Amino acid sequence: MPTNSSSATGETPQPGTLGTAWERRTVRTAVFFAISAGLAAGALAWLLQGSGLPLWMGLVGAAVVGWAIYAGMTRKIRRRRRILAQPFPAEWEAALQGDVVFFRALAPEEQVRFRREVQIFIGEKHITGIKTEVDTRTLVLAAASAVIPIFGFPDWEWDQISEVLIYPGRFDQNFDVEGGQSTLGMVGTGFMNRMMVLSKPDLLQGFRNAEDKRNVGLHEFAHLVDKADGSVDGVPAVGLDRQAIGPWVELVRRKMQEIEDGDSDLNRYALTNEAEFFAVATEYLFERPGLMRRKHPELFAMMQKIFAQDLGGRVAALRQEFKRGPVSFGRNSPCPCGSGLKYKKCCLRKM
Numbered sequence: 001m002p003t004n005s006s007s008a009t010g011e012t013p014q015p016g017t018l019g020t021a022w023e024r025r026t027v028r029t030a031v032f033f034a035i036s037a038g039l040a041a042g043a044l045a046w047l048l049q050g051s052g053l054p055l056w057m058g059l060v061g062a063a064v065v066g067w068a069i070y071a072g073m074t075r076k077i078r079r080r081r082r083i084l085a086q087p088f089p090a091e092w093e094a095a096l097q098g099d100v101v102f103f104r105a106l107a108p109e110e111q112v113r114f115r116r117e118v119q120i121f122i123g124e125k126h127i128t129g130i131k132t133e134v135d136t137r138t139l140v141l142a143a144a145s146a147v148i149p150i151f152g153f154p155d156w157e158w159d160q161i162s163e164v165l166i167y168p169g170r171f172d173q174n175f176d177v178e179g180g181q182s183t184l185g186m187v188g189t190g191f192m193n194r195m196m197v198l199s200k201p202d203l204l205q206g207f208r209n210a211e212d213k214r215n216v217g218l219h220e221f222a223h224l225v226d227k228a229d230g231s232v233d234g235v236p237a238v239g240l241d242r243q244a245i246g247p248w249v250e251l252v253r254r255k256m257q258e259i260e261d262g263d264s265d266l267n268r269y270a271l272t273n274e275a276e277f278f279a280v281a282t283e284y285l286f287e288r289p290g291l292m293r294r295k296h297p298e299l300f301a302m303m304q305k306i307f308a309q310d311l312g313g314r315v316a317a318l319r320q321e322f323k324r325g326p327v328s329f330g331r332n333s334p335c336p337c338g339s340g341l342k343y344k345k346c347c348l349r350k351m
């Protein structure tokens with residue numbers, strides 16, 4: 001039985017990609033099923049040896065069964081390593097530097113991790129244009145929307161989604177885009193399960209205007225973070241331990257009342273229900289953490305805990321990056337691989 005999946009394909013895994021919790025989990029499960037199936041097949045071969053099947057043939061068959069199961073179950077690991085072995089495209093870097101303030105405010109080593117998450121998301125999920133083109137910016141911003149809310153969970157797996165559909169504009173319940181529609185994005189249910197729909201102009205606008213507390217990409221992925229525990233109910237169990245759930249529900253009720261009373265700068269859409277409150281508050285948190293800390297300190301503290309991110313510590317960097325405005329990425333910029341060299345002296349050469 002192969003013990004090292006990378007030696008089978010002859011790839012050199014990138015440093016740091018080995019041994020993530022997800023990889024270890026996957027390998028453990030694969031080994032368990034491969035051995036179980038191999039043993040079962042071996043036992044069957046043993047029983048059948050009287051009926052004309054030579055024992056050695058049965059045992060080889062059992063080994064093949066075990067090996068095939070292992071190879072099948074670890075396929076995703078090998079695919080992910082291939083994805084991460086690719087250089088980070090310069091156009092993607094340009095999109096991040098140009099539009100994603102959150103990314104620019106990260107420390108260099110965190111940026112390296114952010115890029116890897118973007119690469120994995122784009123490499124493993126479908127991002128499909130419906131009657132519209134998915135250009136580089138759209139592609140990268142859809143991925144950034146997925147990475148920002150889970151950046152505090154290094155072992156996060158986006159199992160809740162397999163495809164993002166990009167629509168040419170806002171739509172309605174029937175996914176018509178003919179005009180007058182008002183939905184900017186949605187998380188699919190039923191036959192649309194594991195899918196998300198985003199209006200392209202609103203996705204781009206969400207990042208372009210990084211200080212209006214509105215970002216539909218973040219909003220929809222916040223729903224998926226909420227959904228990680230099985231239900232989109234505004235109680236994201238992922239970041240809340242048992243004892244924190246009661247106080248969270250109570251806090252949400254209070255903050256919704258403030259909106260109701262006209263005494264809040266949270267978007268009124270948050271009144272729809274607790275799930276929408278959480279998604280709206282997420283947009284606010286990631287776009288204006290400093291403002292939320294000032295105006296809604298309790299909510300800010302809870303939200304930081306939920307997302308396991310120290311946004312308070314990043315307020316100054318975010319403000320500075322926001323003031324600096326979009327950075328253009330070019331031959332003389334630091335290389336996106338994180339080497340510390342100029343792009344032209346590093347990965348541009350290797351392409």
Ligand SMILES: [Zn+2]
Nearest residue numbers: 219223276279
């Ligand atoms: Zn929503």
Ligand SMILES: [Zn+2]
Nearest residue numbers: 335337346347
């Ligand atoms: Zn490089």
